[in-house]
């Protein structure tokens with residue numbers, strides 16, 4: 001019989017394993033190895049219950065853009081909670097923070113985006129977008145336009161519609177997804193899909209051409225929208241080749257297909273701009289933007305859909321009631337916190353600092369890391385970066401799946417005091433936007449140690465000589 005756990009930490013972990021169903025976590029693995037308990041955070045650092053300091057190079061789940069421990073954000077939410085913690089925005093009512101946040105978002109959004117629909121998270125933002133886009137085409141008397149195209153390996157959330165919209169095979173394998181009228185093209189991943197001798201520009205045009213082919217195959221009269229992330233995040237930090245996004249935009253325009261930018265990760269400074277679509281390497285004008293995460297730096301849940309002029313006019317002028325909404329749409333405490341977050345991003349000139357200093361430095365240091373014998377092909381944009389682990393770097397031979405190289409490296413990172421995420425054999429980071437040069441140096445140093453440890457573990461397992 002196993003002994004009853006004694007320490008409070010052990011008891012908590014045992015309670016968690018017994019009663020808490022975790023998102024995206026292998027249940028067997030959780031039983032074998034209890035979860036790491038994170039107890040506090042400050043700046044770019046978090047601490048576990050054994051008081052190990054860990055650099056959070058993933059900003060939680062790509063969201064803690066301003067870092068931990070910001071009393072200004074907490075106080076903004078607290079003030080609102082004491083005044084009016086909750087009221088809804090249904091049936092002709094609003095609240096001051098919801099109205100002010102809507103106006104603030106309209107001010108920083110790309111030109112023409114004047115309206116916002118609030119949700120609680122990125123998944124419900126994308127669900128809302130799907131319903132809104134289809135409703136728009138119904139109002140335009142083109143009700144056949146229902147199909148929404150996105151890309152393989154894209155992550156757009158976990159609700160039925162968002163998981164269908166996403167292109168994650170593991171998600172589609174469960175519960176009969178995708179729902180009808182979602183279609184997926186290949187991602188513009190040159191490392192995987194580029195042809196020998198093919199230039200970046202040629203690959204960009206070929207990859208964008210997959211959208212044109214798909215729209216023609218389905219019939220443009222049935223296609224409602226195409227959805228992309230400016231940089232594909234959870235898919236492995238896939239930065240599109242130069243010219244891809246612009247080519248996609250012109251294909252959408254040619255077929256009158258709406259273009260949606262999912263900015264749940266790329267928004268609010270992740271790429272050094274308010275929205276990723278404004279980065280010169282992307283440079284598109286989407287019809288709709290979905291957002292979440294960084295709008296509150298993850299301190300409270302909030303998401304939404306920013307609506308451009310064309311869709312906005314149709315919805316406002318002809319719609320009557322859009323039969324859609326959430327109890328927490330425009331939650332006043334979350335909106336108050338988001339306003340404080342936007343204020344800090346703007347007044348502390350965080351975006352300029354990312355553009356001019358931190359992001360170029362991060363990319364340079366990732367290029368240094370790629371000299372490690374195990375890792376290569378550094379990629380990234382703004383405050384996102386990726387490396388690929390190779391069994392044979394010279395020939396780019398990947399490890400077999402059974403080697404679990406990415407997971408070994410993810411664990412080695414945690415043990416070395418830095419959070420990195422593994423997407424297959426791609427190791428990715430997205431540090432807080434307030435990371436300093438010194439913080440980045442420490443992250444890179446610890447990732448270097450973790451790569452050494454991963455190499456040793458792979459040798460022990462017989463996967464490397």
Ligand SMILES: Cc1ncc(COP(=O)(O)O)c(C=O)c1O
Nearest residue numbers: 121122123155156157264265292
């Ligand atoms: C691009 C993108 N869209 C949507 C989502 C879903 O957001 P949420 O987890 O807030 O529902 C995510 C989450 O990681 C994301 O990365």
